[in-house]
Each structure stands twice: as structure tokens, then as C-alpha cells.
Amino acid sequence: MPSKSEKDLYTGQATTGHEWDGIEELNTPLPRWWLWVLYATIAWSVVYFILYPAIPGWSGYTKGVLGYSSRVEIEEKIAAARAAQGKFRDGIRDSSLSEIRTDDRLLRFALAGGKAAFADNCAPCHGVGGTGNPGGYPSLADDDWLWGGGLAEIHATIRHGVRTEDDDARVSEMPAFGGEEDAQLTPEQIGDVAEFVLSLGKRATDGAAAARGAPLYKEHCASCHGETGQGDREQGAPRLSDAIWLRDGSKAGIVAQITRPNMGAMPAWRTRLDAETIKMLAVYVHALGGGE
Amino acid sequence: MSPDGSATVHDYGDDADVRSVREQKADARAGAAAPARPLNLYARRVQVYPRKVRGRFRSLKWAALLGLLGLYYILPWVRWDRGPGAPDQAVLVDLNHERGYFFFIEIWPQEVYYLTGILVLAAVGLFLATSLAGRVWCGYACPQTVWTDLFMWVERQIEGDRSARIRLDKQPLSAGKVGRKTAKHAAWLAIAFLTGGAWIMYFVDAPTVVGDFFTGAASETTYFFVGLFTATTYLLAGMAREQVCTYMCPWPRFQAAMLDEDSLVVTYNRYRGEPRGPIRKGETRNRTGGDAGHCIDCKQCVAVCPTGIDIRDGLQLECIGCGLCVDSCNEIMAKVGLPPNLIAFDTERRMAQQAAKQPLTYRLIRPRTVLYFFLMLGVAGLMVFALATRDDRSVNVLHDRTLFVRLSSGAIQNSYDVKVLNKARTARRFDLTVEGLPGAKIVLVGRSTEPAARVVVSAPPDGLGEYRLHVRAPAAGVTGEETKIRFVVTGEDGGTAVRETTFRGPKAQSR
Numbered sequence: 140m141p142s143k144s145e146k147d148l149y150t151g152q153a154t155t156g157h158e159w160d161g162i163e164e165l166n167t168p169l170p171r172w173w174l175w176v177l178y179a180t181i182a183w184s185v186v187y188f189i190l191y192p193a194i195p196g197w198s199g200y201t202k203g204v205l206g207y208s209s210r211v212e213i214e215e216k217i218a219a220a221r222a223a224q225g226k227f228r229d230g231i232r233d234s235s236l237s238e239i240r241t242d243d244r245l246l247r248f249a250l251a252g253g254k255a256a257f258a259d260n261c262a263p264c265h266g267v268g269g270t271g272n273p274g275g276y277p278s279l280a281d282d283d284w285l286w287g288g289g290l291a292e293i294h295a296t297i298r299h300g301v302r303t304e305d306d307d308a309r310v311s312e313m314p315a316f317g318g319e320e321d322a323q324l325t326p327e328q329i330g331d332v333a334e335f336v337l338s339l340g341k342r343a344t345d346g347a348a349a350a351r352g353a354p355l356y357k358e359h360c361a362s363c364h365g366e367t368g369q370g371d372r373e374q375g376a377p378r379l380s381d382a383i384w385l386r387d388g389s390k391a392g393i394v395a396q397i398t399r400p401n402m403g404a405m406p407a408w409r410t411r412l413d414a415e416t417i418k419m420l421a422v423y424v425h426a427l428g429g430g431e
Numbered sequence: 432m433s434p435d436g437s438a439t440v441h442d443y444g445d446d447a448d449v450r451s452v453r454e455q456k457a458d459a460r461a462g463a464a465a466p467a468r469p470l471n472l473y474a475r476r477v478q479v480y481p482r483k484v485r486g487r488f489r490s491l492k493w494a495a496l497l498g499l500l501g502l503y504y505i506l507p508w509v510r511w512d513r514g515p516g517a518p519d520q521a522v523l524v525d526l527n528h529e530r531g532y533f534f535f536i537e538i539w540p541q542e543v544y545y546l547t548g549i550l551v552l553a554a555v556g557l558f559l560a561t562s563l564a565g566r567v568w569c570g571y572a573c574p575q576t577v578w579t580d581l582f583m584w585v586e587r588q589i590e591g592d593r594s595a596r597i598r599l600d601k602q603p604l605s606a607g608k609v610g611r612k613t614a615k616h617a618a619w620l621a622i623a624f625l626t627g628g629a630w631i632m633y634f635v636d637a638p639t640v641v642g643d644f645f646t647g648a649a650s651e652t653t654y655f656f657v658g659l660f661t662a663t664t665y666l667l668a669g670m671a672r673e674q675v676c677t678y679m680c681p682w683p684r685f686q687a688a689m690l691d692e693d694s695l696v697v698t699y700n701r702y703r704g705e706p707r708g709p710i711r712k713g714e715t716r717n718r719t720g721g722d723a724g725h726c727i728d729c730k731q732c733v734a735v736c737p738t739g740i741d742i743r744d745g746l747q748l749e750c751i752g753c754g755l756c757v758d759s760c761n762e763i764m765a766k767v768g769l770p771p772n773l774i775a776f777d778t779e780r781r782m783a784q785q786a787a788k789q790p791l792t793y794r795l796i797r798p799r800t801v802l803y804f805f806l807m808l809g810v811a812g813l814m815v816f817a818l819a820t821r822d823d824r825s826v827n828v829l830h831d832r833t834l835f836v837r838l839s840s841g842a843i844q845n846s847y848d849v850k851v852l853n854k855a856r857t858a859r860r861f862d863l864t865v866e867g868l869p870g871a872k873i874v875l876v877g878r879s880t881e882p883a884a885r886v887v888v889s890a891p892p893d894g895l896g897e898y899r900l901h902v903r904a905p906a907a908g909v910t911g912e913e914t915k916i917r918f919v920v921t922g923e924d925g926g927t928a929v930r931e932t933t934f935r936g937p938k939a940q941s942r
């Protein structure tokens with residue numbers, strides 16, 4: 140503590156009374172307004188402590204007399220937002236898919252809602268914007284559909300899923316044609332069939348092999364994939380004659396698929412999402428680029 | 432009568448000892464220097480007590496005040512019929528609905544460059560006015576000046592003129608003093624509310640907001656901003672006053688750059704006034720004959736100055752060019768029988784010429800005034816042109832995040848979000864086509880799944896039509912990763928709006 144208070148000779152300012160080798164420390168107090176702001180914030184913090192949740196304890200925290208909780212607030216906000224969306228959600232619920240698509244306001248709401256739901260639920264596999272991912276996650280933005288690209292078909296696929304427990308799920312199974320001792324086709328035959336499949340898309344390199352594969356294809360494959368490789372949506376059998384391949388479209392990839400097929404699955408979303416959200420998803424996916 | 436028998440012609444009472452703010456601050460610094468405080472550069476604010484004055488410039492200021500406040504107050508009430516569904520307020524910035532209205536002009540948010548144009552015009556206009564006539568803006572038209580003038584008038588009605596106010600402030604607290612002060616601040620707050628608060632009328636329908644305000648039906652935002660502008664008006668015009676002009680406003684700092692020796696500024700005719708000195712009763716002065724100048728050193732020019740400066744010290748940053756000191760000195764000159772305009776609106780050049788007894792010249796046309804004038808003309812011309820050729824439709828296009836999709840036919844597809852802006856007051860239909868890509872066709876989501884070369888879109892009156900669409904083109908026509916294409920909307924009247932964007936395709940080698 141300063142022992143004595145003196146005025147500095149040169150500036151006329153009070154000193155703290157500290158002096159070292161003739162050097163004095165001037166007393167330069169904080170500006171008054173600054174102190175007042177400090178006191179005001181202290182007073183405010185006391186008020187805040189009383190009104191709002193503040194001090195943590197072992198088994199909780201002081202609740203504050205206002206009973207405020209940020210969790211409750213966000214829930215209220217979500218409820219308010221839902222209420223605001225109410226008339227649109229009702230509209231989505233009461234309209235058919237094609238009615239939604241031709242009503243400008245409902246369409247815009249469904250596209251926005253579908254986009255959000257898609258990003259949360261679908262994008263991890265199908266990619267942002269539905270561009271698909273390698274390894275059997277089909278693109279939803281093109282016009283090549285495994286199970287159909289109309290609004291109703293898309294809606295059904297989302298609702299019931301693919302290869303799930305759901306009674307109405309999209310189910311089909313491609314047999315394994317090779318790999319075992321007693322397999323239906325030998326590796327050579329499989330190679331020939333693969334050459335034929337390539338020829339469907341005008342990509343064959345070995346005409347003779349393709350010719351050998353033709354009868355085998357007709358016997359084993361055409362019932363699902365069609366005589367000309369046009370595919371069959373009833374059974375989720377992909378079209379083989381176009382340039383779009385769900386998996387590896389090279390000869391090696393086709394051989395691997397015939398030998399031991401990989402088949403994708405998709406959850407039945409009706410157990411996870413509400414009916415309106417699924418409708419909005421169907422409209423959104425339909426609008427991604429390939430809707431029929 | 433002073434002991435030596437001399438007397439000033441007028442007895443100004445307390446006003447006899449008028450000192451400018453500058454002098455008072457210097458005094459304060461000198462007085463506090465015990466023993467010596469050469470380091471302290473801070474001086475407390477000195478309260479200015481401007482005296483009432485009459486004269487040509489005071490009348491001009493009243494006229495400007497009434498005209499400008501009247502315009503400000505009446506403008507929001509002017510109606511302008513824009514048809515059903517549109518606000519009928521002539522001047523309205525409708526932030527809620529993102530539209531600006533000015534009589535027959537309506538702008539959308541993306542046309543806010545009109546505002547830029549107006550601000551540029553205002554700035555150059557200010558430069559021009561300043562180079563011609565000094566700080567006329569500051570002295571007559573600036574809201575700070577107009578409101579301060581109004582508040583000072585109220586103050587004078589309640590607390591009396593300069594000397595009475597000085598006395599009142601020196602008095603110890605009494606019931607009378609508290610009463611007067613309370614009345615003054617109450618009146619100020621009322622005016623601040625009625626005028627500053629009225630700013631809200633430019634942002635929401637005026638008759639509605641006035642009604643809603645007093646029935647408690649207005650929005651929280653409305654109450655907040657009315658409160659804010661009431662408070663700022665009260666603080667700036669009641670308390671801060673000349674401090675705003677001297678310390679807060681950037682304009683005085685660089686306005687000197689617009690002035691030259693041919694700008695009209697408030698000046699003291701030094702050659703005529705000096706040497707100054709009090710006048711004795713019965714004394715007559717004639718500059719050419721006597722040894723004293725025309726300035727009788729009564730300091731009434733200082734007493735009336737709203738910024739508390741002594742114009743006889745020369746042109747100063749604090750001077751707002753209000754001309755009140757001219758009026759004040761002319762009153763004095765008339766009383767002592769000397770020619771008027773010892774302080775006058777005049778140019779540096781003319782003063783020098785007067786001093787040197789040369790013919791007086793005034794140059795209106797100077798490089799800077801010509802430059803400012805043509806700048807204004809150019810900007811105004813640009814704005815009129817932009818307004819005259821303003822499109823009542825436009826189209827905005829946003830490319831999907833997905834670059835492109837190859838369809839089973841091999842065709843390439845890009846997706847876009849398209850907004851058609853209809854600035855007309857009627858709902859309209861437009862044909863939408865795409866140019867620049869051979870064979871390109873459009874699929875409009877929600878309308879059709881069959882591609883077509885031309886699709887029909889519509890937009891509500893004064894609104895947007897929002898669409899999602901796909902553009903398909905045969906792979907053969909897509910020549911690179913990026914092709915420039917144009918979306919064209921064509922109205923039924925044949926007018927078009929165009930937006931260029933890119934169509935993305937695969938790299939050349941992978942095709």
C-alpha cells in the first residue's frame with residue numbers, strides 16, 4: 140500500500156507513493172466510465188445468476204427463478220416451426236403424389252422437405268443430389284431405374300425397401316452361376332456369357348465367344364434380363380444393353396457378378412419416417428433427373 | 432460608465448464577457464496548470480449558450496427548417512395508387528416484402544444500385560454545393576443542424592435567452608430550476624418521439640403504423656426502432672449538438688478539400704475590422720479616416736454562434752457556415768452606424784481584392800465546379816437511362832450441385848433451379864427456351880416428364896415463378912466439360928430476358 144500520496148512535480152498528477160531510485164510511479168486510475176461499466180456488468184451478472192440457470196452442483200444446477208431452459212426453448216421452436224408447416228404437411232398428406240407434383244406450392248414444399256430428408260437419410264449411400272456411389276448404390280438422377288421410375292414405384296420402393304423383412308419389399312435374387320464344383324456354368328461358359336452381355340451394349344471384343352455365350356444367355360439369363368438385355372423392373376433385373384452400370388461394367392466385373400452376384404439392399408423407410416416425409420422424398424427423387 | 436469615461440454603446444449584461452469555446456478551453460488548461468501541466472491535452476466540453484438573433488440568414492434557416500421538417504413529415508402520407516395488392520404509399524421502403532417504392536418507381540432488392548446512384552449523386556452534389564458556397568449543407572439542411580435548431584428554440588422558450596440560461600445553470604438546485612429543466616427535457620423527448628420516431632413511417636404504411644402504434648398492435652420491431660430513433664434524436668439534438676459536427680462527423684475533416692479561394696464562406700473582413708476596439712459613446716468610425724477598425728469587439732458574433740467559435744480567428748473546422756454571426760454583426764453595425772457585412776458570405780479572393788482595392792471578381796465556373804457538375808450530370812444520366820430501360824422481367828439460374836448425369840440413351844442431362852422474376856402488376860406467362868446447345872430440350876419438373884424445346888412458365892404479379900428443370904442434350908452436341916448456354920424467357924408481348932449459364936459434360940477423352 141502506498142504510504143503517502145504526493146503530487147508529481149512535472150505533471151501535477153498524484154503518485155502512488157512508490158519510488159525507486161528517484162523514479163516515481165504515477166497514480167493513473169482507470170477512467171471512471173470504465174469502472175462504471177465494470178460495476179454494471181457485475182450487477183448484471185448477479186441478476187443473471189438469480190434469473191437463469193447458473194451454478195453447477197453435484198446432482199444438477201441452480202434452475203433460476205425464470206425456469207428457463209435452452210432445451211425447452213428449442214423444442215418450442217421446433218413445435219412452432221412444425222405448426223407453421225402444418226398446412227403444407229396437411230396438404231401433402233391429403234393429396235396424391237401426382238397432385239402434389241402439379242400444385243406449385245406443395246411441389247416447392249415437397250422439394251425442399253424432400254431435399255432435407257434426403258440429405259439426412261439417403262445421401263450417405265446414394266450421394267448428395269442422388270448421383271449414386273460405386274459398389275451398387277444406384278444413381279437416382281438418371282433415367283435408368285431398377286424398380287421403376289414413376290412416382291408410385293419410387294414411393295413404394297422407399298416405403299418398403301429392397302430385400303428387407305417388409306412384406307411388400309422389393310425382392311429378387313440372382314443365382315450364383317459359378318464358383319462351386321457343381322455350379323451351373325463353368326468358368327469358360329461364364330466368360331462366354333460375359334462376352335455376349337458386352338455385345339448387347341455393342342462392346343464385345345471377341346465375336347466367337349459372344350456367339351458361344353448367346354444360347355447360354357438365352358437359357359439362364361433372358362428370363363429376367365430379357366432377350367435383348369432390356370432388363371425387367373418387376374424383378375429388379377438391370378438393363379444390360381445401355382451404358383449405365385450399377386457395378387463394375389468391365390468384362391472382369393461382369394464375370395464376377397455372374398459367378399457370385401452381389402445384390403444391394405435398402406431399408407424399408409416406413410418404419411423410420413412418417414408418411415408425409417416419404418411422400419416428399421418420392422417427389423424429390425422423382426425430380427432429381429429421371430422421373431417418369 | 433467605466434472610470435475612464437468610455438462606454439460601449441450597448442449594455443449586454445452578462446454578455447459583456449463573451450468568450451469563445453477555444454478561449455475557454457485555453458483558460459481551463461492554463462488555470463489547471465499548477466505548477467504546470469504541459470502533458471495534459473484533454474479539455475472538458477464547454478457548454479455553448481447561443482444567443483437569439485434576427486436577420487436574413489436566421490430567416491433563411493427558419494424557412495429551411497420548416498420546409499425540410501414539413502417535407503419529412505408529410506412525404507410518408509402522400510398516396511400513390513399502384514393498383515390492388517400493392518402499397519399505396521408514394522415513398523416507402525418495404526423491408527418486409529423486399530420492395531422499395533418511390534412514386535412511379537419500384538425497385539427489387541437486386542436493383543439496390545439505384546440507391547448507390549442516389550448516394551453518389553448526393554455526395555457529388557455536396558461537393559458542388561461546398562465548392563460554390565461552403566458548408567451550406569451543414570448550416571441549413573443537415574438533419575443534425577435542423578433538429579438542433581428546433582431543440583434550441585424550445586430551450587429558449589422554456590429557459591430564456593443566453594444570459595438567462597447561463598444564470599440558470601449557475602444557480603443552485605431549486606424547485607423552479609428543476610421545473611424548467613424537466614419541462615425542457617419533456618418537450619425535447621416529445622419532439623424527438625414525434626419527429627425522430629416518425630422515421631418508421633418510411634418503412635411501413637404510415638396511417639396503419641400510427642394507428643397500430645397507439646393501440647399496441649404494432650410489431651416489436653416498430654416499437655424498438657421508434658424508441659431507438661427517439662433516443663438518438665434526443666441525444667444528438669439535445670445533448671451532443673455541436674459535438675457531433677466537431678468530433679463525430681467526418682465531413683468537416685475533408686470538406687476543406689472542396690474549398691478554394693473562390694468558394695463563398697463566412698468570413699470576417701479583417702482588413703476592414705482591424706484594429707478592433709470598443710467604441711465610445713458618440714464616437715464615429717470611418718475606416719479610411721480613423722485609426723480604429725470597424726469591429727467594436729462586442730463579441731456578439733461569438734455569442735450567437737451555435738458552435739461557440741470566434742469567426743474573427745479565421746475559417747475554422749468548427750464553423751458550420753450558418754451565417755448567424757453575419758446577422759448578429761449586421762445588427763451591431765446598424766446600431767453603430769457602420770456599413771453592414773463586416774462579417775459576410777464572401778470569397779477569399781474578393782477579400783484580398785477588397786484589401787488591395789482592386790476590382791472585385793467572382794468565378795463561378797472553375798475546374799472543380801465544372802468537374803462536379805458533369806459528374807452529377809453523368810451519374811444522373813446513367814440512372815435515368817437505367818430506369819428507362821429497366822426490364823420488367825428477368826430470369827435467374829442456379830446450376831445443380833450435381834455436375835451432369837448420363838442417361839441410358841447416352842444423352843447428357845444437367846439440372847437447374849430457375850427463377851422467373853415478374854416485375855409487372857399482372858400475372859404473366861413466359862416461354863422458356865434454351866439456346867447455344869444443339870438438340871437441347873427441357874423437362875420441367877411438375878409439368879411434364881417429356882422433354883420439349885419450349886416450355887411455359889408463369890409468375891404471379893410482382894413476384895417470382897420458381898422452377899426446377901432438366902436440360903437434356905444428345906452427347907454428340909456436348910463438346911466439352913463446359914458449354915455456354917443461355918436461358919431465354921419470352922413474354923406474350925415478345926419482350927425477352929436472357930441469362931447465361933454453363934452446361935456441363937464429360938471430359939473429351941471419356942466420351
Ligand code: SF4
Pocket residue numbers: 699704725726727728729730731732733743759760763773774
Ligand atoms: S465582428 Fe461584429 S459582432 Fe463580432 S465583435 Fe466585431 S463588431 Fe462585434
Ligand code: SF4
Pocket residue numbers: 697732735736737738739740741742749750751752753754755756757
Ligand atoms: S462562425 Fe458564424 S457561420 Fe460559423 S458556425 Fe459560428 S455563427 Fe455559424
